[in-house]
Amino acid sequence: MSSQPALAVSTVIFALRSDATGNLRLALPLVRRIRSPFEGRWALPGGPLAENESISDSAARTLAATTGLTPSYLEQLYAFGGLDRSPALSPDDPTPERVVSIVYWALVGSAEAEQTLASENVQWFFADELPELAFDHNLIVEYALWRLRNKVGYSRVAHGFLSERFTLAELREVYEAILGKQLDPGNFRRAVEASGAVVPTGERLGGTKHRPPMLYRYNSDFDLTDQGPLNPNRKTTGASA
Amino acid sequence: MSSQPALAVSTVIFALRSDATGNLRLALPLVRRIRSPFEGRWALPGGPLAENESISDSAARTLAATTGLTPSYLEQLYAFGGLDRSPALSPDDPTPERVVSIVYWALVGSAEAEQTLASENVQWFFADELPELAFDHNLIVEYALWRLRNKVGYSRVAHGFLSERFTLAELREVYEAILGKQLDPGNFRRAVEASGAVVPTGERLGGTKHRPPMLYRYNSDFDLTDQGPLNPNRKTTGASA
């Protein structure tokens, strides 16, 4: 048996959190490394793949251990396996340990995420204000952000940040936070309604100082994800004729 | 050191090959398994990740070993790591060996692919006429096909099947083979030209029994791929405003 690289699973966990000015912004929890290499640096939560769990289970377990939350969305991002991902441990031991990381990305509800406690070794950062991370983790987060933004074809992924019932304005705010730009309320409403991804509950949300908005819920018999090669709910987009 | 799953790299290799009626169709090479489990069944080419190679190098090496060719496109597909991917080896040994497979997909030029020899244990199959494969490889191929078809946003990937200079009719044939439907020649020409992905060489292709078509080449200062989290040539698509 030849010596194979170690196998680890890490997760980029996204939530929306309000900043000081009350704006919703993308944020993610990071853990502080307590050993070499990169001791003291912030890094993505993760760990070795256990013997009796699937890769996605491992990602979910890491997520729960870090935040105490259950993901509302979880998808594989990429497997990183370059030879130069880890530096030598010390001048005495110039051979770095080879690690192949299978990275997932996840969404957790904003309501839940607001309540998670920061500890000395776990802390939330806004996605556009990250420090310099350990290993190639800055690159990984950047790629995860790109995937998240791309995957926001109306109403598949965004509801992962919301609770079961939500207004279209809340949904739009999620899109705006993810895409980093304003969306037209009227056009947004029509696009979402036309997609059929969302169904009106009878109820309206009261307590606002304006016309009470309708509450919607996600249409569950809609394919909510293509989380990789799972269910055959995929649709080929096709080119022009 | 806990016992970790073995790490393997497999590759779905696509080429275009003419069938009996002269039509171009998607095809891929498979290798026959010579040991349990699934002895005798066809499977994706691959093997264990070697100590001193990156994952993509391993995929390219497998590809060369199987077909003798160099890929014109190579991209990571997915990491498969479920617990139930491999059946028990025998009733005496009911514990299946756990394997995590990192799968790549690749394109090779059609001209080169036509010349590769079939041997008893390596054979090309048309993508829509696959036998029942070993492990979960049917699922994997299906997913790779879906990715290929999706990735055909005009002129990024299709030229991987062509030689350096090609006519727009040849390029269109590639699209038609990938998508499995006819495309309008006029609209196709306009779309490709507008994308800027292709530039006319001065030359025309002679020897046809009709008006000689212009030869084009791929525009090299165009981002030809987003092969995962590599170069920052990615573009966010964004939603409506």
Add this chain to the structure above:
DNA sequence: ACAAAAGTGTTACTAATACACCCATGC
């Protein structure tokens, strides 16, 4: 001249966008 594919033009239709305006509630 004819066939056959290259290459161009035009029209109809559909989706994207901008923005004006009415509606229902709290104060």
Add this chain to the structure above:
DNA sequence: GCATGGGTGTATTAGTAACACTTTTGT
């Protein structure tokens, strides 16, 4: 009443698709 966001209507624009037509070669 007024302010505020919810919700609807609509005109303009841009992109897609269908298909007719002209051009250039070989035979």
